[in-house]
Amino acid sequence: MEAIMPIMMNVKDKECVVVGGGQVAERKIKSLMDAKANITVISPIVTAQIKRWEKEGILRVSYKKYQLTELGSAFVVIAATDQRKVNLQVYEDAKRRRILVSVVDCPECSDFIFPATMRRGKLHIAISTSGASPSVTKKIKNELEFLYGEEYELYLDFLSDFRAFIKKAVEDTKQRQAISKDILKIDIIGFIRTGKFQSFRKSLFARLEDPEFIYEKKWIERYLEDKDEGD
C-alpha cells in the first residue's frame, strides 16, 4: 500500500460495526473502544473478552452470521471474519452504502488500516509499515514505548496548559509561535524525572503573570540564564 495518508479519526459515539468476533476482531474493537465508539459486533461466536465487554454494557453483540441489513447507517464497518467471502461481501455492501470499511485480510480494498498505537496521555503515536509487516510495526511500537516513558503524560498536560495560557496572554501570532517553540528548550522532562517539576511549574507560571516577561525577546534564554545564575 503506497498511497495512504495518516489521520486521527474521531469515532466518539459514532456507530461502528465489527463483523466477526475472533482475536483479530477483538484487537480492532479495543481500538474503537478506547476511542469511545458506539460498537456493534456481528458474529455467531465471540471471544471471552468480547463477551465480558458485552456484559459490562460497553458494546452490543448480535450472535448471528452477517446479513446486509445489520449495517444500518454505520459510520465505519470492520470486516474481521476468517471467511474471505464474507469479508468481501461486507466490503461490497459497505461500498454500496458509502460506509467507510476496513477489511482485515484485504488491505488493498480497505478505506483505512489500523496502525499500532501507543499513548502517553495526550501524546498518541501511530505506526504503520503500509501493511508490509505488522510484526515490525509492533516491534517499533515497543521501542517507542521505551523511548517515550510515562513522564510524557505530565509533560504534554503542562504544554497544553502553557499553550492555552500563551494563546490568551500573547496577541502577536509570531511571538506566540516563538514562545511555543522556545519552551521546548527547557528540560522539563528532566524536571519531571528528578521530582523538580512542580516547583518549576509554579515558579514559571508565577513569572508569566508579568506580561513584560512574556513580551521580552528571548525570554526563555533569559529564564535559562537566570536559572543558571541561581544554580
Ligand SMILES: C[C@@]1(CC(=O)O)c2cc3[nH]c(cc4nc(cc5[nH]c(cc(n2)[C@H]1CCC(=O)O)[C@@](C)(CC(=O)O)[C@@H]5CCC(=O)O)C(CC(=O)O)=C4CCC(=O)O)c(CCC(=O)O)c3CC(=O)O
Ligand atoms: C494491513 C493491516 C490491516 C489492518 O488490520 O488494519 C494488517 C493486515 C494483516 N495482518 C496480519 C497478521 C498479523 N497482524 C499482527 C498484528 C497487528 N496488525 C496490525 C495492523 C495491520 N494488519 C494493518 C497494517 C499495519 C501496518 O501498516 O503495519 C496492528 C499493527 C494493529 C491492529 O491490529 O490493531 C497489530 C499489532 C498491534 C500491536 O501489537 O500494537 C500480527 C502480529 C501479532 O498478532 O502479534 C500478525 C501476524 C504476524 C505477521 O503476519 O506479521 C495479516 C495476516 C497475514 C497472513 O494471513 O499471513 C494481515 C492481512 C494481510 O496482510 O493481508
Ligand SMILES: NC(=O)C1=CN([C@@H]2O[C@H](COP(=O)(O)OP(=O)(O)OC[C@H]3O[C@@H](n4cnc5c(N)ncnc54)[C@H](O)[C@@H]3O)[C@@H](O)[C@H]2O)C=CC1
Ligand atoms: N489484520 C490483522 O491484523 C490480521 C488479520 N488476520 C486475518 O483475520 C482473519 C480472522 O482472524 P481471527 O480473528 O484470528 O480468526 P478467528 O477464527 O479467531 O475468528 C473468526 C471469527 O469470524 C466469525 N465469523 C465466521 N463467519 C462469520 C459470518 N458469516 N458472519 C459473522 N462472523 C463470522 C467467527 O464467529 C469468529 O468469531 C484471519 O483469517 C486472517 O485472514 C490475521 C491476523 C492479523
